[in-house]
């Protein structure tokens with residue numbers, strides 16, 4: 760099969776993880792969730808008692824992190840120093856802390872370099888995150904910004920968390936994380952040459968179809 764790198768960016772709740780994973784399956788490609796890498800190093804820093812406001816300590820923790828992430832779209836597995844953190848990194852305490860790591864430029868540089876190495880090691884891969892189309896893989900065969908209205912994104916995040924949080928608490932959390940994240944990466948406006956797919960009024964299958972169409976139009 761032909762070599763293929765697909766880069767997909769978008770805000771939380773745009774559906775990018777599940778849609779990217781399904782697109783990878785249908786393309787016979789590997790799948791890289793870069794957000795899971797930021798989450799895993801954040802979990803580890805918290806577990807080690809690192810002060811997240813200490814930039815040098817965060818940088819050191821990320822550089823030393825022994826991180827493994829599965830790139831099989833049918834095997835969700837993230838380990839750090841041998842500990843399986845696949846579920847733990849989805850906990851709200853990690854979501855609340857992750858921007859402190861993601862806004863540390865040295866930590867980002869370290870993770871970007873690891874992400875490029877993973878992408879280069881695969882013949883075919885779909886990588887998703889916030890800066891894949893612009894920083895990690897600007898030369899990808901296909902680049903997509905997956906967006907959705909604020910209302911649609913909050914509705915989806917509510918479903919993902921199982922409806923345990925009040926709408927107001929959820930809204931405050933998601934919007935605060937997006938606002939912090941957007942101080943270092945612009946994932947709301949498509950860069951030159953990046954196709955936008957708006958999933959606000961699309962269901963899952965329609966979104967996957969639209970993403971696959973955008974990939975073949977560029978590849």
Ligand code: C5P
Pocket residue numbers: 771793794795797798857858861887888889890891936940944
């Ligand atoms: O995609 P997900 O919501 O799991 O990402 C978690 C966090 O990781 C984001 O809120 C952001 O702070 C960070 N991130 C990033 N760059 C990426 C992917 C994720 O800064 N490429």
